Amino acid sequence: MSISKKLFGTLPGGEDVYLYTITNKNGAQVSIQTLGGGIQSLYMPDRNGAMGDVVLGFDNVSDYQDPDLGYQGLLVGRFANRIRNAQFEIDGEKYNLPANQGSWTLHGGGRFSFSLWEAAVCGENSITVAKFSPDGEDGFPGNFTMRVKYTLTDENVLRLEYFVSCDKKSVANPTNHVYFNLSADPKKTIEGHTLQIDASYFTETDSQQLPTGVLSPVAGTMMDFTCPHKIGDRIDEPFRAVIDGVGYDNNYCLDKKYGEFARAAVLYDEESGRRLAVYTDLPGVQLYCGGWLAGSCGKGKGNSKVSFRRGVALETQFYPDSVHFPDKFPFEYICPGKEFKTVTEFRFTAE
Ligand code: BGC
DSSP states (O other), X not given: OEEEEEEEEEOTTSOEEEEEEEEOTTSOEEEEESXXXXXXXXXXXXXXXXXXXXXXXXXXXXXXXXXXGOOTTOEEOSBOSEEGGXXXXXTTEEEXXXXXXXXXXXXXXXXXXXXXXXXEEOSSSEEEEEEEEOTTXXXXXXXXXXXXXXXXXXXXXXXXXXXXXXXXXXXXXXXXXXXXOTTSOTTSXXXXXXXXXXXXXXXXXXXXXXXXXXXXXXXXXXXXXXXOEEGGGTTTSOOTTSOTTTOOEEEEEESXXXXXXXXXXXXEOTTTOEEEEEEESSSEEEEEOSTTSOTTOOOSSTTOOOOTTSOEEEEEESOTTGGGOTTTSOOOOBBTTBOEEEEEEEEEEEO
């Protein structure tokens, strides 16, 4: 095990961004950057032991701040995914948020992901990143801190432990927005990856992808990943909860009980043999296949591209817009004096 730190780049405003790299005994490696506390690269072995970077991203640090490039690998807060009408209430008090997409809030407005986080080495195989957000920032109540401990184990598990605290009753939906391409070759789309999601229901959405409050069965629809099959098999089928031409960008309601730490999804790339199992204690996972990324933005690490369907995000989360369905969806408020904790693991194997 070793941890190193180096300068990653400098933002247009002059701030330096650092990269912390943890390497395990197998040579597997994760690099965490101080911009958005994000996963910048993740090297995992294929079935022959060859290491490859299985996540999308950029060489140029300022590309990470472009919301149209999809929050690559970044941590998201205070509240991931959508909030209808960019407002919500707690105990009769109304809070107005930035409407940074249409009439709704996406990913808390973006500031959390696109700013610098504090980082510190924490033990021989962990890095902790933290972000403070003052009371009222982007409309959210309370002085709020989100801390995330990244650990890379010798078993090729990347563990993300989130710790959230606030001095007022508030809301949080922490996630990481990393896009996987297990082939380690982002010239390939992820349509050939096999996916299984342990969810029999998804959150029904309206024409703007905002939850209606209804949970619908996946059975008999293109949404069904209860048995493993290729992402590309049905991705372009017309379906009421999917935007034409975009493909999957939907929240799945995990079958396990909220709070239970268990498997949520398995992603597999037959060619490389790399398999990723996602475990979480959160109740939902957003399957997003990069369908909003432009066809040819031509950036990306090395000569690669971060473009249409080159990566798949499996964002563990509370269901989108839970703040409007706190009694109907599994949800927990952040309360003063009580730290909120959640864990997600990305477990890699090769076969
Ligand atoms: C959303 C997508 C969005 C992407 C990048 C995902 O969580 O569901 O609609 O394009 O994040 O912002």
